[in-house]
Amino acid sequence: MSENKKDSERVDLNDPKLTRFDIYKEALRKDDIEILHYEPRFPTPGTKEEKRMERIVAMMFVLAGLFALGFVAVMAFWPWEYPGEVTGWDAWFKWQTPMLGITLGLSLAFFGIGILTWAKKLLPVEEFVQDRHDGGSSMEDRKLAEATIYNMTEDIGLKRRPLLKKAFLFGAAPLGLAAVAPLGGLIKDPGDSLTKTGFHPDHNDGQPVRLMNMDGSQLRPDMVSVGGQVTAFPAIPGGATNKYANSSTLLIHLRDDDAAELRENLYPMYRDADAVWGNFVAYSKICTHVGCPASLYEQHTHRLLCPCHQSQFNVVDNAAPVFGPAARHLPMLPISVDEEGYFYATQDYLIPVGPAYWNRPSLPEEVEE
Numbered sequence: 001m002s003e004n005k006k007d008s009e010r011v012d013l014n015d016p017k018l019t020r021f022d023i024y025k026e027a028l029r030k031d032d033i034e035i036l037h038y039e040p041r042f043p044t045p046g047t048k049e050e051k052r053m054e055r056i057v058a059m060m061f062v063l064a065g066l067f068a069l070g071f072v073a074v075m076a077f078w079p080w081e082y083p084g085e086v087t088g089w090d091a092w093f094k095w096q097t098p099m100l101g102i103t104l105g106l107s108l109a110f111f112g113i114g115i116l117t118w119a120k121k122l123l124p125v126e127e128f129v130q131d132r133h134d135g136g137s138s139m140e141d142r143k144l145a146e147a148t149i150y151n152m153t154e155d156i157g158l159k160r161r162p163l164l165k166k167a168f169l170f171g172a173a174p175l176g177l178a179a180v181a182p183l184g185g186l187i188k189d190p191g192d193s194l195t196k197t198g199f200h201p202d203h204n205d206g207q208p209v210r211l212m213n214m215d216g217s218q219l220r221p222d223m224v225s226v227g228g229q230v231t232a233f234p235a236i237p238g239g240a241t242n243k244y245a246n247s248s249t250l251l252i253h254l255r256d257d258d259a260a261e262l263r264e265n266l267y268p269m270y271r272d273a274d275a276v277w278g279n280f281v282a283y284s285k286i287c288t289h290v291g292c293p294a295s296l297y298e299q300h301t302h303r304l305l306c307p308c309h310q311s312q313f314n315v316v317d318n319a320a321p322v323f324g325p326a327a328r329h330l331p332m333l334p335i336s337v338d339e340e341g342y343f344y345a346t347q348d349y350l351i352p353v354g355p356a357y358w359n360r361p362s363l364p365e366e367v368e369e
């Protein structure tokens, strides 16, 4: 649009005869926006068809609100804890995550469809062109922008469509609740679940816990060849299931010289606890970076590699991190062999297993003994 044309069309904003739509048009003109086509969707307000459209949009918002409430209800009441056995009603816990996804997905879908239908079927048909320009906004521009926003609010018709207003609020409020409901998971005190594993005697009526294979067979020294390794779990009910996912342990049979080197390097806390039995050592498999299973043991370099981000731990130096993003040692599980010849944990891990967080010690020497 040329400057001359703009000047000729310029209006006095203080003219009391100006309607809000006139000011709105002026605001657009100021921004070099020209209205090519503007037509109310329903020129005669309150027609049967308009009411029908309103009801459809309102229904979408109501459904959005109901599904959002369903999401909150699933979050609060649906069983989610792994019960140790997967039978009958216990299997309901499997559906918690899908139900969260379904309810939230449907809520967002209905809310989106409601907004789209509102825009497509109730808002005026508009067509604009705009020349782009640089620069900030003057006070005058701000006043014009204000009028624009008021005009849009009027176009949306919240004032004269109380049904839609209520339905919109009914849909939006539970959606807001659904957004904050997951924070409820932070309310419950995790207790000692972050520091106690399945090897704690509390899980075995106060008795030391043996080490077992995935198939439940209890581990003896002759089951791991020199230089070999085996993944061990606490020999308690459900010990090899996700319920004790923090307990998976790598039992390594070191060569003589590697075992001697480890004994020389042992931190006092591990030495005092007789944590190494013969040439066997047991480390947590849970990588201290973000928790992947670190189980690629290369006996020639005596390094344990985590495949996720390539952290490496020196097995003959208390599993100190020597490469990659992990910053904490892999915790060592004190082990011994009982009179029946089976490995058992003499006590639980001396430092917490898993990734670091703000109040976890990074090195065994930082642990108060």
Ligand code: FES
Pocket (backbone or CB within 6 Å): 287, 288, 289, 290, 291, 292, 294, 306, 307, 308, 309, 310, 311, 324, 325, 326
């Ligand atoms: S989880 Fe092991 S290196 Fe990242």
